[in-house]
Amino acid sequence: MPSSPFPVEPAPPDPSAPPLILVGASTRAAAWSAIRAGWRPLCADLFGDRDLASLTRVITVGDYPRGLPAAVGQLAEGLPGPCPRVYTGALENHPEIIDALAANGPLWGNPSDVLTLIRDPWWVARLCQAHDLPCPxxxxxxxxxxxxxxxxxxxxxxxxxxxxxxxxxxxxxxxxxxxxxxxxxxxxxIHGRAAAALCVGDGRSARLLGTTIQLVGQPWLSATRWAWCGSIGPLALPQPIDDRVRRLAEVLVSAAGLRGLFGIDMVINDHGAWPVEINPRYTASAEVLESASGESMIAEHLAVFSTTRARSETSRMARSDGLACHGKAVLFAPADLEIRDLPLSSPEPVTAASPWYLADVPHEGTTIPAGRPICTVLTSAATNDSCRENLQSAAEAVYQSQER
Structure with missing residues (x-):
């Protein structure tokens, strides 16, 4: 595959690679990350997008999320032994599904008792107050x-x-x-800049892996007022705020026993980092930090749970141009759309002034209801502003391609 200013989809996984079951609303980004880390993902999600189906087995779950345990059972059939399962967003809101997944195989993620704590805004607020950390x-x-x-x-x-x-x-x-x-x-x-920190915990201590700017409610993506619709990063924080974010991550892990990847949605202003929501799993922003660092974020997650398989060289992605900023944006349908002839990338993406690439690509002829996600745009650039401009150019091109 030719080098480009941003990562495109990986090659299919080695059939002999260890299997890893991934479940969630969308598993494509986590699956790409798992492949780069040397694993063979088996997926169950809402969409079964064609760029995921072209790489590995995926079951599209119509009765979501209640149908996930049955889908996982199908994915596990014929495997030589128990297969670890990892969940993505937003299954933290369905602890009963997490319990069902854990009952039939190894769960490499936070169990429901941890979710009960970390998803309770009152618990988070009390914790922040006890440690003199800002909180809305x-x-x-x-x-x-x-x-x-x-x-x-x-x-x-x-x-x-x-x-x-x-x-x-x-x-x-x-x-x-x-x-x-x-x-x-x-x-x-809280007034300020919407941001998200990606961290990894081992139940006792935490590491901050990076921070991103959050795109929220952007009209050019047909997003609703508070909808997350993309990320740009990495975002360098002023040292005092960076220290606060690291301390918050440590406090959350030590108090709740968080393990693996977790995200902190927050608002950054002159008074600090204000946590809005804690996401105790692989996050959508992880893909941006993975693109920027060249490191598989799923590898960081799995290293917490696996005692037999450390991160391998396959967890590193090739970097070709050293562009500092990477971004992704989710395009939402402004009206009911029947997908026809989506442009999968900008013209000549390797040399274009504003390169971009589509992911989470629906199958041809799929009907996308108004307000639902169409696809994701990935890009990179020298600055955050130019990265955002690339995303806007891509969104305009995709929307124009679907006008009838």
Whole structure:
């Protein structure tokens, strides 16, 4: 495969490579990472996108997430022994599924009792307060604050910005999906830059692997107000804020026993790093840091759980041009779309002024309902601003290609 300014999909895994079951809403990025780390992923997710299906076995789960345990059982059939399973987003909101996965094979991820702690915003707030770390003020969902633009209302089962609304005079409870109306909390709106830290823990201590800028609610991606829709990085933090993020990661791991990869969604401003949500698994931003560093992030995760297989040389990706910034963006359907002739990359991507490459590519003829993800754009550039410009150019090209 020719060198390019950004990583394209890996070659198919070696059939003799050890198997690894991956489950989640989308497993493509984690699967690419696993292949680069020398593993053979077997996947179950919502989409079964064609660039994943071309590399390895994938089961598209219609009854998601309840159908995941059965799909995992199918993937495990015929394997010579117990196969480890790793989950991606946003299964942390479904501890009963995590328990079912763990009941029938080795779970290389955080168990449900850890999820109960780390996904409780009140627990996180108390922990931050005890360690003199900043954290947004919370109020119970039954104790509404003034509708003055300084609060959001979120579900305790939110993920990727779903189940989050502005607490304003225009708010209507009907704007929240039915599934999100159970556990609600008001959270102080913090003004600053949306960012995410990717960390790895071993149950006792933590390492910060990198930080990214978060793209949230971008109109040029047809995203809703609070929807996560991409990442750009790595983001260099001022040393005092970097120190705070590292300390927060250490506190979370030592208090909850977090193991493997985890993400901290946060807002950065002059007063520090304010945690908004903790994601106790491989995150969508991990792919950006993997592209920038050349290191498989799944390899970092698996090294915590595997005593027999350390990170190998295959976990390193070839780097060709030294571009400093890498990015990804998720394009959402502005209306119902039937996918036809998606442009898979920019013209002559190796030499183009704004190179980009598509991933999470749906099968030809797939109907994408309005508001659902179409695909992902990957790119790299010399600066964060030019990386964002590449993503915007790609989004425009993809949307134009689907106009009828």
């Amino acid at each position: 003020t919370l109020r119970p969902g039954t104790d509404p604050p003034p509708r003055d633009g300084n609060w959001i209302l979120r579900s305790t089962r939110s993920g990727g910005g779903s189940g989050v609304v502005d607490w304003s005079p225009e708010f209507s409870p009907e704007s929240l999906p039915d599934r999100d109306r159970g556990g609600l909390v008001f959270q102080q709106k």
